Amino acid sequence: MAIASNLGYPRIGANRELKRALEGYWRGNTSGADLRKVASDLRTQHWQMQQMAGIDHIPSNDQSLYDHVLDTVAMVGAVPDRYDWDDGTVDLDTYFAMARGVQDEDKDVSAMEMTKWFDTNYHYIVPEFKRNQNFQLSSTKVVKEYLEAKDLGIETRPVILGPVSFLLLGKTQNKEFNQLELLDDLLPVYTYILNRLEEKGAEWVQIDEPCLVTDLNEEALKSFHKSYTALDAATTDLNILLATYFGSMEENMETAFALPVDAVHLDLTRGLNQLEKALTRIPDPMSLSLGLIDGRNVWKADLSEQLDIAKNAVERLGKERIMIGPSSSLLYVPVDLEQETALDEELASWLAFAKQKLQEIDVLATAINDGEQAVEEALETNRQAIISRNQSDRIHRPTVKERVESVTPEMYQRNSEFAERRKQQREHLNLPDLPTTSIGSLPQTKDVRKMRAAFKRDEISKEEYESFLKEQIKEAIRFQEGIGMDVLVHGEFERSDMVEFFGEQMEGVAITSNSWVQSYGSRCVRPPIIYGDISRPEPMTVKWSEYAQSLTEKPVKGMVTGPVTILQWSFVRNDQPRWKTCNQIALAIRDEVNDLENAGIEIIQIDEPALREGLPLRQSDWEKYLDWSVDAFKLASSGVKDTTQIHTHMCYSEFNDIMEAIARMDADVLSVESSRSRMELLDVFKDFDYPNEIGPGVYDIHSPRIPETEEVSELIRKGLNVLSKDQIWINPDCGLKTRNWDEIKPSLEHLVEAADTVREELQNGEGP
Numbered sequence: 001m002a003i004a005s006n007l008g009y010p011r012i013g014a015n016r017e018l019k020r021a022l023e024g025y026w027r028g029n030t031s032g033a034d035l036r037k038v039a040s041d042l043r044t045q046h047w048q049m050q051q052m053a054g055i056d057h058i059p060s061n062d063q064s065l066y067d068h069v070l071d072t073v074a075m076v077g078a079v080p081d082r083y084d085w086d087d088g089t090v091d092l093d094t095y096f097a098m099a100r101g102v103q104d105e106d107k108d109v110s111a112m113e114m115t116k117w118f119d120t121n122y123h124y125i126v127p128e129f130k131r132n133q134n135f136q137l138s139s140t141k142v143v144k145e146y147l148e149a150k151d152l153g154i155e156t157r158p159v160i161l162g163p164v165s166f167l168l169l170g171k172t173q174n175k176e177f178n179q180l181e182l183l184d185d186l187l188p189v190y191t192y193i194l195n196r197l198e199e200k201g202a203e204w205v206q207i208d209e210p211c212l213v214t215d216l217n218e219e220a221l222k223s224f225h226k227s228y229t230a231l232d233a234a235t236t237d238l239n240i241l242l243a244t245y246f247g248s249m250e251e252n253m254e255t256a257f258a259l260p261v262d263a264v265h266l267d268l269t270r271g272l273n274q275l276e277k278a279l280t281r282i283p284d285p286m287s288l289s290l291g292l293i294d295g296r297n298v299w300k301a302d303l304s305e306q307l308d309i310a311k312n313a314v315e316r317l318g319k320e321r322i323m324i325g326p327s328s329s330l331l332y333v334p335v336d337l338e339q340e341t342a343l344d345e346e347l348a349s350w351l352a353f354a355k356q357k358l359q360e361i362d363v364l365a366t367a368i369n370d371g372e373q374a375v376e377e378a379l380e381t382n383r384q385a386i387i388s389r390n391q392s393d394r395i396h397r398p399t400v401k402e403r404v405e406s407v408t409p410e411m412y413q414r415n416s417e418f419a420e421r422r423k424q425q426r427e428h429l430n431l432p433d434l435p436t437t438s439i440g441s442l443p444q445t446k447d448v449r450k451m452r453a454a455f456k457r458d459e460i461s462k463e464e465y466e467s468f469l470k471e472q473i474k475e476a477i478r479f480q481e482g483i484g485m486d487v488l489v490h491g492e493f494e495r496s497d498m499v500e501f502f503g504e505q506m507e508g509v510a511i512t513s514n515s516w517v518q519s520y521g522s523r524c525v526r527p528p529i530i531y532g533d534i535s536r537p538e539p540m541t542v543k544w545s546e547y548a549q550s551l552t553e554k555p556v557k558g559m560v561t562g563p564v565t566i567l568q569w570s571f572v573r574n575d576q577p578r579w580k581t582c583n584q585i586a587l588a589i590r591d592e593v594n595d596l597e598n599a600g601i602e603i604i605q606i607d608e609p610a611l612r613e614g615l616p617l618r619q620s621d622w623e624k625y626l627d628w629s630v631d632a633f634k635l636a637s638s639g640v641k642d643t644t645q646i647h648t649h650m651c652y653s654e655f656n657d658i659m660e661a662i663a664r665m666d667a668d669v670l671s672v673e674s675s676r677s678r679m680e681l682l683d684v685f686k687d688f689d690y691p692n693e694i695g696p697g698v699y700d701i702h703s704p705r706i707p708e709t710e711e712v713s714e715l716i717r718k719g720l721n722v723l724s725k726d727q728i729w730i731n732p733d734c735g736l737k738t739r740n741w742d743e744i745k746p747s748l749e750h751l752v753e754a755a756d757t758v759r760e761e762l763q764n765g766e767g768p
């Protein structure tokens with residue numbers, strides 16, 4: 001029989017129960033016992049539901065109180081020294097100290113670094129390894145949770161992050177050694193855990209090695225061989241499913257199939273191209289796990305199409321060697337479509353969230369095992385949904401398609417080259433050297449959030465809400481004028497989120513009410529769903545920018561989110577390539593930018609913080625992605641006059657490897673995050689002559705710290721070592737919405753003072 005399998009279920013709960021419990025615990029309102037109870041209730045609920053849905057291989061240890069990579073850190077005792085851990089079991093407080101840092105009277109310890117998990121919007125805690133790192137079993141969570149399910153009468157397949165991916169995802173200080181050297185010391189902890197699981201009766205274990213879909217060197221490939229040989233030697237009856245996901249294994253497949261494991265999982269949503277090769281190469285009697293249901297997106301699967309794929313595999317290998325499951329864990333999709341209230345029935349009929357995806361898996365497995373007639377009704381309903389989506393005129397809008405088709409090459413280019421534009425902008429805008437500005441948002445205070453919530457609940461009228469926003473804008477403008485900022489912002493008080501705000505106002509995009517996905521820890525996001533051809537019926541931001549500009553003689557910067565970022569932080573339709581959807585968004589943003597210009601806004605920032613994170617996992621795919629994403633930005637930004645100054649902003653990442661692509665975006669001014677990793681960022685400009693203007697952030701907004709004027713001046717001077725004084729802008733490194741006014745008032749004051757100081761030095765010829 002083919003096995004219905006799941007790789008992981010969302011942890012947070014359909015009503016974000018775990019989020020509430022976690023935040024309660026951190027605030028001191030919820031006890032550790034209560035927190036554990038909420039988590040275990042969720043586990044019970046999830047296991048029972050999967051059992052009822054007909055899943056044969058149900059995952060355990062997929063739940064986590066913060067992050068599964070951090071769980072692995074705890075499992076192997078790789079707790080960094082600064083947490084003063086006593087080598088025993090990693091307790092809750094040590095665990096959360098690693099996740100979030102601790103700051104109280106007698107302790108001030110920073111959190112471990114967090115970064116994006118492959119190309120998802122989920123963040124993991126980055127393991128930190130030191131030379132001669134010692135590993136020891138320090139958490140038996142995986143065994144405990146296996147037994148917890150067993151007590152409920154449910155046999156599960158524990159999931160653990162594989163040793164090679166675990167090491168590769170970590171970092172060593174200053175890259176001082178290669179972390180794969182630690183493998184020999186790490187493996188005993190893994191073999192011990194597998195032994196315990198086997199002893200407790202586990203039949204299968206799922207070991208995730210997502211790094212197998214990335215570019216790997218010879219040494220990494222050898223590490224796989226070494227690891228799985230050791231794990232195999234240590235176990236007798238325990239079967240290992242080696243799970244790969246988020247792409248195709250390509251040249252790494254030989255390595256995977258040569259390992260002594262019992263099954264290999266393939267992502268066939270993103271890596272269907274690897275199936276044929278896998279069917280030919282897979283050694284007998286290894287099983288193949290088919291990742292047919294998309295774990296990264298919200299669309300219903302085309303079940304008859306997926307069934308054909310499964311049937312082909314069954315014909316070649318036999319039912320006994322086939323598992324049917326999602327492409328990856330279902331962590332990346334919302335929990336349950338039934339809980340969503342903001343979507344209309346038709347749109348909802350095209351979607352499947354985690355719970356619905358379990359049913360899809362069951363239908364496919366049943367069709368294979370018992371014949372299609374056994375699930376005839378489900379297949380027919382699915383067919384209808386697929387047809388309805390294919391043909392809907394909510395999705396296919398000829399005017400939008402025609403407009404994208406008729407885009408001409410000139411539309412991707414500003415009228416003049418940067419040098420010419422710069423001359424015109426200098427005359428026109430009359431800014432000093434080292435102009436000061438901020439990135440857009442100002443503190444989203446309790447008041448701002450309260451008023452927005454009240455407005456959304458219809459408790460206050462639109463007039464009341466808007467006049468409140470205008471007050472906020474007025475104060476913000478007064479403040480910025482008061483401290484002598486050169487280019488002002490309106491503050492983005494009207495936005496809850498930089499993507500949702502635009503999604504709400506564009507056609508072809510749906511906003512959800514309860515479709516939360518974990519971003520990190522207790523943080524969840526509600527990505528918009530891009531379901532159809534996109535247009536912008538009306539201006540989205542003009543009213544606010546125009547109002548702000550009416551209050552001051554200084555230029556106010558218009559503020560829009562760029563097409564790549566809107567794409568990247570949404571669930572995107574899967575019936576056309578992403579670049580096509582991106583171009584449609586780009587045209588909508590272009591209209592907005594042009595309208596801002598027509599309303600008298602002379603500086604417009606198009607934020608693209610997500611450009612870097614959209615990079616494909618394989619370097620060979622980078623160029624294509626960078627081509628279309630840079631083009632989308634240019635399409636959005638090139639409809640304006642030479643005198644209009646286009647800014648862009650990027651953050652959260654290293655840009656060194658894509659600096660050339662960023663330069664091709666040809667924004668007049670680029671602001672980037674750099675105050676924390678300032679040296680690294682500035683290093684790029686030694687080798688790469690960035691042609692346009694640039695503001696390397698000189699105030700780290702991620703920390704509550706208020707920088708002293710002299711600190712900021714020093715950073716500016718450092719910047720001037722590699723950038724010219726006609727080129728450099730002075731700004732914080734990101735938006736200020738998460739900070740409060742008490743922090744940003746002195747900080748921005750110091751920033752302006754620092755700019756003044758260095759300007760003076762330059763005038764006196766004292767500059768670097």
Ligand code: GLN
Pocket residue numbers: 439440441492498559607609649650651734735736737
């Ligand atoms: N303009 C946005 C803001 O200031 C940019 C946010 C971001 O970079 N993520 O909030």
Ligand code: ZN
Pocket residue numbers: 439609649650651652733734735
């Ligand atoms: Zn930013």
